Amino acid sequence: MNHLVFFPIILPFLTGILLLLLPQQYLQLKRITSLASTMLLIAIASVLLNKAADGTILAYALGNWAPPFGIVLVNDRLTAWMLLVTALVATGALLYAIRGIDKDGAYFHVLFQLQLFGLNGAFLTGDLFNLFVFFEILLLASYSLLLHGGGRLKTKAGLHFVVINLVGSSLFLFAVGTLYGLLGTLNMADLAVKIANVPTENIAFIRTAGLLLFAVFALKAALLPLYLWLPAAYAHTTAPVAALFAIMTKVGAYCILRVYTLIFGSQAGHLANLIEAWLLPLALLTLIIGVLGTLASTRLRHQIAYLVITSIGTLLTAFGMNSETSIAAGLYYLPHSTFAAAAFFLLADCIANRRDVMNDQFEPGPIVQQQRLLGVSFFVLAILIAGMPPLSGFIGKLLILKAALAHPALPWIMAIVLTTSLLTIIALARSGSMLFYRAQAPHICHINPDIQRSGMSIACELAPIIGLVCLSIGLLIWADSIIGFVTATANQLMQPEHYIRSVLDLEVQSL
C-alpha cells in the first residue's frame, strides 16, 4: 500500500501522455479526463494526508534502491498538506478553464497535467537533485502555460520569466554540485546527518552553497529583490493559469521551509539556522514592496499579482520567525492565501470580460453586466485577501501576529504587517469603487460575444470562484482541527530526527 506515495506523481504524468495522444477534436473527452484526473488527485492527497496525520512518515524508495543511494519520495504532514492544497487549487483553475479558455491553444490540458506532475514531484521528493529535475519539469510546463493563447505582452513577460528562471536553474546546479562535492550525498536526510559534522575548512563552501540555494528558492518564491518577474508574468497570462500559478510561489516557500528546517536546521552544527538573519528582514521588505505595488497598480490583474507578493511576504515572515507557533501560523495562512489569490485572478477575468475595451484598467468604464453579483464577489474576496474578520485571512494573520509576540523583532513585525494590511484594504477599496461605483452608463458596452448574458453562464463562471471561497470558509469552520494539524506539522519540521530516521532506516524489500 506504500505505493500510494508514488501516485500523485505518476497519475498526472500518465494523464498528460494520454491527453497528448488523444486527437484534437475530442475536446470534451480531454476536458473530462483532465478534470477526473485532477479530482482523483484530491482523493489521493486526502488519503496521504490521513496517513500522515498521526505523524507517520512514509518513505518510498524508487526502483527499490535503498537510500541514500537511490531517490526517495517522502510523505510527511507538510508534503501531504501541500499536495492537497495544490490539487484543490488546480481543480478550481481547471473548472474555470474548461469553459472555453482551453481552446486557445492545442495542448492546454497536457501542459496543465505536466505542471501538476512537476509540482507534486517537487513536494514529494527527498533528494536535492531530483528536486532540481522536478523544478525544471514544472518550469517548462509553466513557460508554455504562461504563453498559452499567445500575444505580444505574454511573449514579453514570458521571455523575462524564462530567462530569469534559467539563470536560477544554473545557480541551483552550482549549489547542488558544491554540496555533492563536499558531502558526497544528495539525499536530504543524509545531507542533514553529514552537515552536522563537516570539517571546519569546508564550512565556508557549504555556507555559500546553502545561501545559493536560498537565492534560488527566493527567486521561485518571488522574495525581494527577486520578485520583478512576477507581476508582468501573472498579470498577462490567462486567468486559469494565473490561478494555478498562485501555488507556484508557494513551491519556493515550501522548499525554504523544508531545506532550512531539515538540512540547515537547528542541528546543523556550525551551519545551524543558516538563513535566519536573512529571511525575516527580506520577507518584511517584500511585504512593503508588495503593498506599494498594490497601491500603485493601474490594472486589477497587476494589483492581484502584487497581492500574491504581499501574501508571500506575510507567509515568509511567519516562516522567518522560525518558531513552532510561527511556522504553524504560516502553514495555516498558506492555503488561505493560495485559494484567495486563485479565486481573485478568476474573478478579475470575469470582470474584465464584461468591461469591453476598459478591460481590467482602473478607469471609469461601462457598467458591468451582473454588477451586483460580481460586486458582492469582489467585496467578499477583498475582505478575504486583505485579512479582515470574519474570514480565514483574519485568523491567519492573527496567528502570525500572536506568534510574533514571542519574537525579539516584535515591533517591526507588528508595525509592518498591520500597516500593510491597512494599505491593502485602502487599495482594494479604491479599485472596487473604481470598477463598480464609478461605472458610467452602458451605452458603450459591447459585450464580448463569447459571454452569454444568461444567468446560467455566470453561474458556471462563478462556480469555481465560489468553490475556492468555500474552501477558505472551510479553513475558518474547521479552524480548530486545522490549527491542531498545522501545529503538529510545525512540530514535526522542528524535530527532523524522525524524518531522517524514517528515510535512512527504510527497509527495502526484495521483489
Added chain:
Amino acid sequence: MELLVSVIIGILTACGIYLSLRGRTFPVVLGLTFLSYAVNLFLLTMGRLAVGNPPIISENAAHYADPLPQALVLTAIVISFGMTAFVIILSLRAFLEMGNDQVDGKHKPQ
C-alpha cells in the same frame, strides 16, 4: 589540471553572466548557454578530477571515478539543451511579435 579547469569554469561563468545581462535576446541566449556549460563542467569536477579511472566495476582497476556526477551532468545537459531550444524559439517569437530583439521589447526610434 585543477587550476586549468577552474579557470575555464570561471571564464565561462563570467562570460555567461556578462552576456545574460545584455539588452538583446541573442547575447542573452548565448549567455545562458555559457552558464550551462560552466555548470556542467563544474558538476563534473565535483566528482574530483582523475584520468583513466573507470566509473564502473572492472577487474583490473585500482581506483574508480565517481559515476554519480557523470549521471548528474548527463541529466543537466539534457535539461539545458531542451531549455536552450525553448528559449531560442521564444526569442524568435518575441522578435517576430515585437519587431525587434530587445529583451524588454521597446521600440527604438529608427
